[in-house]
Amino acid sequence: MARSKEFLRCRDIDWAVKIGANYIHVASAGGDLPKIVEDKLFDIWRELKNTEYVDSVVILNDSYLNEKFANLNELDYEERDFRVNWYTLSFAEMAKRGFYSFDRDIRTPVDDSKYRLVAKPEKMKVTPNYSFPEINLQWTPEELDDQNIVALIDEAVERMQRE
Amino acid sequence: MGFLFIPLYSAKETELKDGMSDVKMKGTKMKKNVLNATAVRYALESMMNYELTGNAFMDFLYIFYPLTRFLQFEVKMKKSEAQMKTQGLSPSFVVASCTIDGRETVYSDFSGKKIRQTVLKDFPERKKDFKTWYPGNSKPYQHKDLYDRIIAIGKIGQRNINGVKHPLGYCAEQNVANRLLLDKDMLIDNIQFSDAIRPRTGEVIDYCNHCKTLFGSL
Numbered sequence: 144m145a146r147s148k149e150f151l152r153c154r155d156i157d158w159a160v161k162i163g164a165n166y167i168h169v170a171s172a173g174g175d176l177p178k179i180v181e182d183k184l185f186d187i188w189r190e191l192k193n194t195e196y197v198d199s200v201v202i203l204n205d206s207y208l209n210e211k212f213a214n215l216n217e218l219d220y221e222e223r224d225f226r227v228n229w230y231t232l233s234f235a236e237m238a239k240r241g242f243y244s245f246d247r248d249i250r251t252p253v254d255d256s257k258y259r260l261v262a263k264p265e266k267m268k269v270t271p272n273y274s275f276p277e278i279n280l281q282w283t284p285e286e287l288d289d290q291n292i293v294a295l296i297d298e299a300v301e302r303m304q305r306e
Numbered sequence: 307m308g309f310l311f312i313p314l315y316s317a318k319e320t321e322l323k324d325g326m327s328d329v330k331m332k333g334t335k336m337k338k339n340v341l342n343a344t345a346v347r348y349a350l351e352s353m354m355n356y357e358l359t360g361n362a363f364m365d366f367l368y369i370f371y372p373l374t375r376f377l378q379f380e381v382k383m384k385k386s387e388a389q390m391k392t393q394g395l396s397p398s399f400v401v402a403s404c405t406i407d408g409r410e411t412v413y414s415d416f417s418g419k420k421i422r423q424t425v426l427k428d429f430p431e432r433k434k435d436f437k438t439w440y441p442g443n444s445k446p447y448q449h450k451d452l453y454d455r456i457i458a459i460g461k462i463g464q465r466n467i468n469g470v471k472h473p474l475g476y477c478a479e480q481n482v483a484n485r486l487l488l489d490k491d492m493l494i495d496n497i498q499f500s501d502a503i504r505p506r507t508g509e510v511i512d513y514c515n516h517c518k519t520l521f522g523s524l
Contacts, residue, residue: 148465149463152472152476155505170506172504172506173472211509226509229507229508230508233506249509249511253471
């Protein structure tokens, strides 16, 4: 079901897909959704609620976080710690559930956004088995950092339908 | 007694180890979400080794009290799982305040425990004057002055006006100002706004050009 732009711009939507063998979670932050995700949004939300912890340790994307919080260096340690922890909390939570967790870079325009990898699982004790839409992309999740994931997924789905 | 509780306990312990352990970061440490697993373990072990005496007080102390601790523990686990359910939240929230007769009123367009705690850390004495709503519950623009100002820019819901991609009239600032103006008799330019904050991450977001033209204080 297609959603209005007003709906998408006013919401910070969690969505997830399976790319190759890896699961990817994205926080939309007012950005667009891929068409395949819009069609199955309720199924994706239902499946996200059923996810379970598979890992206790996550790896954070330090280069992005250092770049994002560079202007906070003047603040005292506690304040900076509080801001960084609040930012990473939601993404670390998803990484513990076996997702490569991405956020929309809010400095980029909403209709042509870049998505940044924030957290990923270190080594999963149990391989998760979730039923999210599967997409054939040649990119690994690390390579998707700083790319327009929505456009890439839309292109890949169109290519699959043509074939 | 022992056979009843051993399998239940072992299943819960593995969940705790997977889910609630610390996040390792370089340079910074996550605050620990402390759940005292060892205390629960000792409580259950003592409960399993205990034989009923017929003394109601002692039986309560050794069996039912640890059991209540164990149930509380389960409730805490469910709460931590609920933290991830952030979907459908607005991408930004704003606090607006006004001062009438020396008394300050604070309104927010977003309702949430974490937001409330964060805001009240800065305004501890204003707890009674702090009102919040969930996004999407805001009234339509019934305040005439604000409605006239918005209409002067464009149609409500129109996008791409003066290079702003966000639809007009859907900003957090405009919603919360409408609420404040309906409840309090005051001028639009006297409203003081906080920084616009994204609830999921706590980061500060820039005001859009519409809000800067609508409100003199921005």
